[in-house]
Structure formats: C-alpha cells, structure tokens
Amino acid sequence: MRVREAVAAFGYGLADSVDFTMKEGCTVGQTAAEQVERKRGVGLTDSQLRILGYIASCGAQGCTDTKQAIAEKLGVCPKTVDRAVRRMRDDGLIISRARFDENGSQLGNVYFIGAGSR
Secondary structure: OOHHHHHHOOOOOOOOEOOOOOOOOOOOOOEHHHHHHHHHHHOOOHHHHHHHHHHHHOHHHOEOOOHHHHHHHHOOOHHHHHHHHHHHHHOOOEEEEEEEOOOOOEEEEEEEEOOOOO
C-alpha cells in the first residue's frame, strides 16, 4: 500500500491541503499526505508514520495534543509516542516547541512538521 493511501486510511484528512510552509524544502499548499510520503524514505516504522501523519494533520498551528492524547487517539502505547517523537525530532522530521501559560507555567509542547536532516 502506498503511503498516501495508508495515511488517508487513518482518517485525519491528510489528503486535504495543508496551507503552511515547512521549515525548509516544502511548498505552501502541499498536502500533508505528500509531506508524509516524502518522509517515508527516511525509514519510519508504521507507528512513526502514523504519528507523523497525525502531527501533519494538525496544520499550521501545530499539534498541541499531549503524547498521552496522541497515543490514545492512535491506539498506541504512550512510550511508543515518546520514542517516536524523540527519534523524529532528532532526525529533524518534527520540531517541538515548549508552550507556557500566562503565569509562566510550562504546558505541553506543540509539534510541527520539520524539513528532516536526511
């Protein structure tokens, strides 16, 4: 099964246009499925691909779900999400930024699609 069909099967609207520019090397209006398909050459596992697809489906505002929430939505173990996020962040496939509330307390991270280092 091609990546586009596999990702679309998860029902996150990844075939819809995502109107944002990734950090490097991605055009505005490229579909999230195309972005994820481009990443497939990096050697992602099915779980990592699903997590990357989920983050891509959040669009320009990024994914503000916690790792626990992502795990529950995708039906995977929270540790799987933690390992996948760490690996993809190290590979430059996703970017995580800390969020803070108005009192300065740290909230969960927000995740964006990155350009990848490979």
